[in-house]
Amino acid sequence: MITINMKTIKKVILLFGGFTLLLSSCVEDDSVALPAAPENPKLDLTQYTRADAGVMMQGFYWDVEPRGEWYNVLNTKVADWANSGINRVWLPAPGKGASGGFSMGYDPSDYFDVGEFDQQGTIKTRFGSRAELENLIQNFHANNIEVIADIVMGHNSGGGLQANPFRGGEEVYSLFDENNGNASGKFNRNFNHFHPNEIHNADPQALFFAETDLCHDQPYVQDWLWERDDSVGEFYKSLGFDGWRFDYVKSFDPKWVKAWNDKIGGFSVGENFDGNEQVLKDWVDASGSPAFDFAMFYRLDETLDRAKDLSALGNEGNMLRKLDPANAVTFVANHDTEKDENPDNRISYANKLLAYAYMLTHDGYPTIFYSDYENEAFKPQLKKLIQIYNSIATGAIEIIEANENEYIMKRAGNGDNPGLILYMNISDKATQYDISTNWVNAKIVDYADNSRFTPTTDANGNVTIYAPGKSYTIWSLGK
Structure with missing residues (x-):
């Protein structure tokens, strides 16, 4: 029982779950008894674990620190993530980038250097060495967590200068060999493997690094990315990766994602950065791969932050998860949205948990952002929400x-x-x-x-x- 002194207190305000109850009293006794907090009235949700459950963790944020040690940092998180109900983790692009130890992997130079060649000013990638990567993957697998590699196959960076006859002799950084950003000697490239070339002019939206936008129509490029027994895809699979997150899929035809998956296999998800749910659905249909539900992300940002009106959440068909829940990978934040200074491209800190509550009670395959989960202000509630998703978030x-x-x-x-x-x-x-x-x-x-x-x-x-x-x-x- 709880007792409170009532000699000088005439009114007591009790708060229950956000509700205010005002008690007025003229009691002159020393104390009045109030009921004790009830015992835990909740059922054990582990009895409802669903076979189709599971949540993915994005295992990095933009410019992770400390440089060269990220795989070791993640190794300390594995057991907790597994206990919380995470069944997949998405790791950053593992290959050596043009900016070496500062690279977040989105400027790929040598796909086969995952932290073992001395080039671009470093042996380790920003995330660690090959041995540390393989050790991390083994640890995840030992805890029943699949590991997803970020695949950046739209553009390259960090090669040597060479004249490109298809650009009127302009010199571009399109030479990749043992002396120019590709110390592994595998998948050497030159101007003819980028756009434009003798067989193909351009991809639909080659917005980044247009001079070194890879041409997947070239059989040589297909062979080295996924067709050969020693291709990039097969090499990453040999490291232990179980699936793929395809970066910026707007910059190449969706049929190339399908070709990769047909040959390499595994879970996949495409980053089609578009808030139009039908654009996302069309890409899913063409690629045969799930996609991140940017439409849901922007509806939550709109309703919670901009309009401050939840009405649109009741509309039909305005998210990929409403059109095709089996192929919708949902999220509240990622490395791009969180570093974007435009408030219309991220969900505010104050509304993060509301957005996660929506995501983790609806259908779709949810992704948790590392920096949100590891934020002690969010972590206890996110653990509850993940358990709810993995148990009772089911049915029509x-x-x-x-x-x-x-x-x-x-x-x-x-x-x-x-x-x-x-x-x-x-x-x-x-x-x-x-x-x-x-x-x-x-x-x-x-x-x-x-x-x-x-x-x-x-x-x-x-x-x-x-x-x-x-x-x-x-x-x-x-x-």
Whole structure:
């Protein structure tokens, strides 16, 4: 029991999950007894672990530190990520970049140098040595986590100058050999392997490094990237990589992703940086690969930050996950959005957990950003949300309400799995909503721990649910 002195206190304000209860009293006794906090009313969610569950971790942020030690840093995270329900980790592009020890991998020079050749001013990549990479992958595998490599096959950097006759003799950095940024001696390249060349003029959107935009129509390029037994893809698979994240897929035809996957195999996801859900769906259909759901990302940014109106979350078909949930890889932040100074290209810190609550209760395959998960202000709640996704975030989705301040969604569950109800509230004040559930005469609990109320449904499954201001609750069956 809890006792409070009432001699001088006439009014006591109690806060329960964001709701205010005002008690007035004229009691002159020394104390008044209040009920103790209830025991944990939640069910053990491990009994509902889904076979199709799993969450991917983006295992890096822009300009990771310390340079040359990132693989070793990640090795200290493996057990915790595995215990939290992570089943895949996306690692940065492993090859040596033109900027050497400063490279984040997006300026690929030598695909086969993963930290063992002395070139571009370093032996290690920014992330570590080949031995450290292989050790990290083995550790992930020992903890039942697949490892995804970032594949940058649209453009190259760091080669030597040579005249390109297809550019009127202009000198461009298109010579890659043992003395020019390709110490491995594998996949040596020259001007004819970039655009324009004798067989192909340009890719659709070669916005970066146009002079060294790789031409995948060249059989030599196809052979070295994925067709040969000692290709880039086969080499990365031999290191232990289980799948692929294709960088900036707008810069080459989606059929090349399909060709890679047909030959190399494994999970894949494409970065088609576009907020139009139909553009994403068309790319998925053409490539046969899942894609990051930039449409969902921008809808969340729009509703939570710009419009401050959740109504659009109720619209049909405005995200890839609504059109094709099996091929939608959802996310709230990544290395690009978090370094973008334009606030319209990132979800604000204040609304991050609301966005994660949406993502980790809906369908699609969710990705957690390293810097968010390893932020101690977010980590406890993200661990809860990951467990919720991996257990009771299942069954048909029904949108109950989507207005300026509230978004309420119900997952029907299946079999013995009870499903859940998400209640998002972006107003300043606590709100409540009368809802019809699938649970009859049952106590329900907020598994996000943002409300301590434990209401009981009636004989028809009706109940009032609650959400604190600028927060969310996730309701399901209690004990």
